[in-house]
Amino acid sequence: MSQSMDIFVDADEPITTFVLELESLLDVKFQLRTREGEIWYEYDSSKLVLTVGEHEFENDGGLNFEDYRYNIALWPINYKTEAEWHKTRNDAAYRIFQQLKAVQKYHLLLVDDVQVRLAEFSPQPAVPVTTTT
Numbered sequence: 001m002s003q004s005m006d007i008f009v010d011a012d013e014p015i016t017t018f019v020l021e022l023e024s025l026l027d028v029k030f031q032l033r034t035r036e037g038e039i040w041y042e043y044d045s046s047k048l049v050l051t052v053g054e055h056e057f058e059n060d061g062g063l064n065f066e067d068y069r070y071n072i073a074l075w076p077i078n079y080k081t082e083a084e085w086h087k088t089r090n091d092a093a094y095r096i097f098q099q100l101k102a103v104q105k106y107h108l109l110l111v112d113d114v115q116v117r118l119a120e121f122s123p124q125p126a127v128p129v130t131t132t133t
């Protein structure tokens with residue numbers, strides 16, 4: 001099955017800085033990949049491939065991809081059944097989405113097959129603490 005689950009991330013920092021933060025957050029090590037001028041980072045486990053990079057998706061049907069700089073795509077590998085494929089993909093995508101959400105730093109969009117919005121998140125602005133005298 002080739003259908004990915006994607007997390008789109010609005011981040012101001014360069015890709016190298018974002019990937020370092022993601023490595024720390026997920027406790028994984030990404031490898032730099034290039035092909036025909038395209039640059040991305042990839043992590044392969046025994047069950048899942050994660051890729052991180054900038055994307056060229058255009059806004060589509062209420063999915064405002066252009067508002068997000070980076071795309072984290074997830075593809076299960078080495079699965080035996082379609083149910084295992086779905087569980088691996090969905091569990092990993094929701095876990096990573098929640099870990100990024102907990103940082104309270106990034107606007108996030110979780111989509112299935114780059115067509116179906118599953119979740120969105122916008123961090124709340126910090127409320128300044130005021131003291132009265």
